[in-house]
Amino acid sequence: MFFSLKPATIPDPADALPGRPDPIPTASTHFVNGHPLKGPIPNGLEQAMFGMGCFWGAERMFWGCNGVRVTAVGYAAGHTPNPTYEEVCTGRTGHNEVVRVIYDPAGISYEDLLKVFWEGHDPTQGMRQGNDHGTQYRSGIYIYSNAQRTAAEATKSAMQPRLTERGYGVITTEILEAPEMFYAEDYHQQYLARNPNGYCGIGGTGVICPI
Secondary structure, eight states: OTGGGSOSSOOOGGGSOOOOSSOOOOOSBOTTTOOBSSSOOOTTOEEEEEEESSHHHHHHHHHTSTTEEEEEEEEESSSSSSOOHHHHHTTOSOOEEEEEEEEOTTTSOHHHHHHHHHHHSOTTSSSEETTEESGGGOEEEEESSHHHHHHHHHHHHHHHHHHHHTTOOOOOOEEEEOOOOEEOOGGGTTHHHHOTTOOOOOOOOSOOOOO
16 A cells, blocks of 8 residues: 555656755675775776666675676665655655666676676566565666667667567666766665565566577
């Protein structure tokens, strides 16, 4: 009942919650590997950002990949500056729950990360993922370069007919230039490593991404 009351559309900027000027506190290091959660990207590494539903489960899919140095969860693609989790959950910030991935392209390609993305959730569900309903659970790829956009669009085009063959609808994934990510609270970072039996509401379709 609670989830059904959440807005099904992203609010206009004028209607979004005001937020705050300063970032909310978060962890300083990655709970799994100890690497700095923030800070400049080391030379030779690149970044990617994805929204796949609840960011607890989405982040876990990436941090164990060979070539991934650090992951972090946060809020992006909305209007409210420095939102809290409670504010995002109202549906009045416009933000999506996202995972930021810092990776070594010599160890894992962007296309490999896209394979994790497409196979790890159902990209046809609109403003929801599994039992989680709301704009914060939408599917999204947030790109940092023209090469990333090309790869994202190409894999989206390749996935659609395969999903259609399996009875799924039209892909609803938004592909946008990467907006600012506001880091989520410390207890959200690597949540399923801290809480191995914690909730994970996302799951794939069983359709293989043809990388």
